[in-house]
Amino acid sequence: MDDMDAKTPAELRPETLAQTRPSREQAEEAVRTLIAWAGDNPNREGLLDTPKRVVKAYEEWFSGYEADPAKELSRTFEDVQGYDDMVMLTNIDVESHCEHHLAPIMGVAHVAYLPRKNVVGISKIARVVEIFSKRMQTQETMTAQIADIIMEAMDARGVAVLIDAKHQCMTTRGVHHPNVSTITTTFAGEFKSDDELRGRFMRLVERA
Template sequence: MKKSEERGPIGDMYEEILKDLGENPGREGLVRTPLRAEKALKFLTSGYQRDIHQIVNNALFAAENDDMVLVKDIEFYSLCEHHMLPFFGKVHVGYLPNEKIIGLSKIPRIVDAFARRLQVQERLTQQIAETLMEILEPRGVAVVSEAQHFCMMMRGVEKQSSSTITSAMLGEFRNNKASKDEFLALMRTNLR
């Protein structure tokens, strides 16, 4: 292995896991698996190293109106903190500006920062909403997440067609039925 490809302690632990499973980590197909698994795990949990303020990077701009902004179908991939198995899906984010808007690409980056951690879907949804509320100080934030969980598909109840939907409604989306209804209608609309 090249010096830059030396595995660390996580890779060493993966080698031990392979042995505990009854595998031979020295066989051709597994020689580099501990290193690859370590790199994959570090990438899948890279959200712990992300700073939300660096992600936003002052990409806040004066709002010229106060109409709803909605970014839908943001794909995400995460790891369930209970079994360390993947769950994945889409997040839909809406907010009602109050003097400022955020660069649109920042919203998916914020989603990724929280998704790339050991997570539960309920917390992921809430963290995205609370973070946007804090950064933008909008009149309201709405987040809906739809996901499929491998911990339900590959093990346990083994239900491949099930999905989970979670939501977080803050500010006007919690208190104003018209705003909430508009968000839900726009979220379901396919304008393409």
Template sequence: MNPLLASHYREILVGVGENPEREGLLDTPQRAAKAMQYLCNGYSMSLEDITNGALFESQSDEMVIVSDIELYSLCEHHMLPFIGKAHVAYIPTGRVLGLSKVARVVDMFARRLQIQENLTRQIAEAIQQITDASGVAVVIEARHMCMMMRGVEKQNSIMTSSVMLGAFRDSSTTRQEFLQLIGRRS
């Protein structure tokens, strides 16, 4: 736990009118600091470490999809959570990535202060970099607490973002197949 971060959380408590010496809040600065470090642990991860060489020879050149990957991130504008799911697809060119590694790539980038649009692109580019696939597609659907808890307070809004690279960008048929398989229409 970072003591400097904990001291800042203590000041936040004072700033919002709370008494950090109150029984229920005595350990809150340390807990909040520890939680923030965990929620932002993507900064200490690298693609090489999380994929750990889990690329396997394969003759498959058909679309690989990992869908409904839960994600939890913090928006960089208000530091409030956005929660949703990612759908990731790629078309292999001689090598496939271990299944759990796709989810780990999503987590690595989600565990950073983000906007959803950038998160979507970072995941797509990382999968492309790791696999050298002929195409990569990523769709993220998320609910943003900064829109639900404050501001316009819209409870049922879902933001959808997508990035299509290579064959998914160049071929409307490939893109359409992906969107149909994850249950979306373009």
């Protein structure tokens, strides 16, 4: 087991999931139970195929459990003419689900890093955001996870992550405040210690 695998919680490791994961048939039956509990008939025509559709949707919504963000960052490039300044991606779509209610979290992420000697393809940063977002999450945890993996896998000098998102567990239920946006930030390395650099990141976010 390599260092990255060692840092993956045991319950999320592929070998553990393979042992404990219910079958597709069991998952579909669970959906039928929820439909009946909600007060409808899972056997009526309009709902007959709903369990299959829901399970298929879950495969897409939670595909991040099947992916390794460290592998996405493993291929880097050194031939960048000595470039050592900020690399930043703005407005990366975030589509996640709150782990407390399984309600959607929708928003954007802004991610920057300071390369030490290598850079990574920009699509890989967006892919890392996607992997962590396609899991049952809290926004705070997701923000920290994105920063931590980029910092470690790339040996970056610094990483900054800001996520701005709306939570449907707050907009469509509970307090019903549809216009509230949640902003979380994580700064690591030089972004944490350098006020000017951190301010530059925030100004670029405001312009995005």
